[in-house]
Amino acid sequence: MQQAVDSKERRHSIEPAEISQESNTKLRITWADGQVCNYESALLRRACPCAQCVDEWTGERTLKSAAISDEVAIADLTIVGRYALNFVWSDGHQTGIYSFQYLRELCESATNVLA
Numbered sequence: 286m287q288q289a290v291d292s293k294e295r296r297h298s299i300e301p302a303e304i305s306q307e308s309n310t311k312l313r314i315t316w317a318d319g320q321v322c323n324y325e326s327a328l329l330r331r332a333c334p335c336a337q338c339v340d341e342w343t344g345e346r347t348l349k350s351a352a353i354s355d356e357v358a359i360a361d362l363t364i365v366g367r368y369a370l371n372f373v374w375s376d377g378h379q380t381g382i383y384s385f386q387y388l389r390e391l392c393e394s395a396t397n398v399l400a
């Protein structure tokens with residue numbers, strides 16, 4: 286019984302309550318469970334999950350971090366369905382679909398690195 290409640294809350298927690306583009310290089314997501322995540326555009330661009338940036342078969346990242354400028358900016362941002370964000374980057378790349386779950390994982394792994 287308790288477990289059912291937990292998994293329901295976990296699903297709830299990966300929905301954003303607010304998505305705020307602070308500047309063209311900073312994005313802030315406030316999640317439904319109250320956690321606030323701040324993202325730098327270069328980090329998000331380098332984490333692009335699309336088929337051009339990650340090998341579909343092996344899951345290996347083919348995009349090299351060094352290939353992305355630290356100055357890369359968010360040119361546009363749209364919500365895909367109710368589960369993901371799609372960014373248009375200042376370098377013209379726009380095929381990445383970032384699920385809310387993926388964004389939350391990126392935020393949590395970045396926090397772990399800092400901690």
Ligand SMILES: [Zn+2]
Binds near residue numbers: 334335338339381
């Ligand atoms: Zn990509």
